[in-house]
Amino acid sequence: MKSKFKSFVMFLPVILIGGVAHGLSVGPTLFISDGTDPIIIVNDNGTGDLNPATGELTLSTNVGVWSLSISTGISKPSLGSTTNPVMDIVIQASSTGAGSLTYTFSDNNFESAPGLLNAAVSGQVISGATTTVAYSVYGDPDDTEGALTTFLATTGTNSLPIATSSPGTLALPDQFSLSQVVQLTASGASAVSVDASLSVIPEPSSAALAFVGLPFLVAGLARRRGPLNRVRPRAW
Numbered sequence: 001m002k003s004k005f006k007s008f009v010m011f012l013p014v015i016l017i018g019g020v021a022h023g024l025s026v027g028p029t030l031f032i033s034d035g036t037d038p039i040i041i042v043n044d045n046g047t048g049d050l051n052p053a054t055g056e057l058t059l060s061t062n063v064g065v066w067s068l069s070i071s072t073g074i075s076k077p078s079l080g081s082t083t084n085p086v087m088d089i090v091i092q093a094s095s096t097g098a099g100s101l102t103y104t105f106s107d108n109n110f111e112s113a114p115g116l117l118n119a120a121v122s123g124q125v126i127s128g129a130t131t132t133v134a135y136s137v138y139g140d141p142d143d144t145e146g147a148l149t150t151f152l153a154t155t156g157t158n159s160l161p162i163a164t165s166s167p168g169t170l171a172l173p174d175q176f177s178l179s180q181v182v183q184l185t186a187s188g189a190s191a192v193s194v195d196a197s198l199s200v201i202p203e204p205s206s207a208a209l210a211f212v213g214l215p216f217l218v219a220g221l222a223r224r225r226g227p228l229n230r231v232r233p234r235a236w
Helices: 002-010 206-225
Strands: 029-033 040-043 056-063 066-074 086-095 099-110 115-128 131-140 150-159 162-170 176-186 190-202
Touching: 029 056, 029 066, 040 056, 066 099, 086 099, 086 115, 086 176, 115 131, 115 150, 115 176, 131 162, 131 190, 176 190
Parallel strands: none
Antiparallel strands: 029 040, 029 099, 056 066, 066 086, 086 190, 099 176, 115 162, 115 190, 131 150, 131 176, 150 162
């Protein structure tokens, strides 16, 4: 089973190595590379995907010194929507020695959703050597999966264990792609567990801002006018 899958990876069309073609709606795609062996590329419900649900992708395989027991990426429609991007990637991997492993989980056909993007990552070393995780989020205005055109947010590079998040502005035109990039670097044989996610906090509309500010406006007017039911002294 695994030998057939690796053969499939080696003969993938070159166009997929640099990113899925512009505007092609294939659902989310997971790219995995150790920097030496052929890049592993799995499409939602394509060869190598162990999860039949739409918008959810699960892979279990080996690459270089790494054994990937679980690699699961989730995007729309299972999480979020075209106008409310929510993406998550869960990784459980082990290495027999020092090495790096880069996951790029990407999805396209998102529509205009201005707001504050929150990139969060958490993880731990289950056993073995010190391991770091670097997490960044990118967008592409040409809607190409895997294209890291516009930098959006990063949590930096941190040693595991870690639980942190970082904001970034999401201001891309309609029909754009988003990509999560997670890089693991182990200093020796190691087993790790990592979860990286992105979500968007929408910018409040002007109407919402007006509604929120209304009580303060009313309170201010009341202070200026004084009590409404003031009793006037009677004239004798």
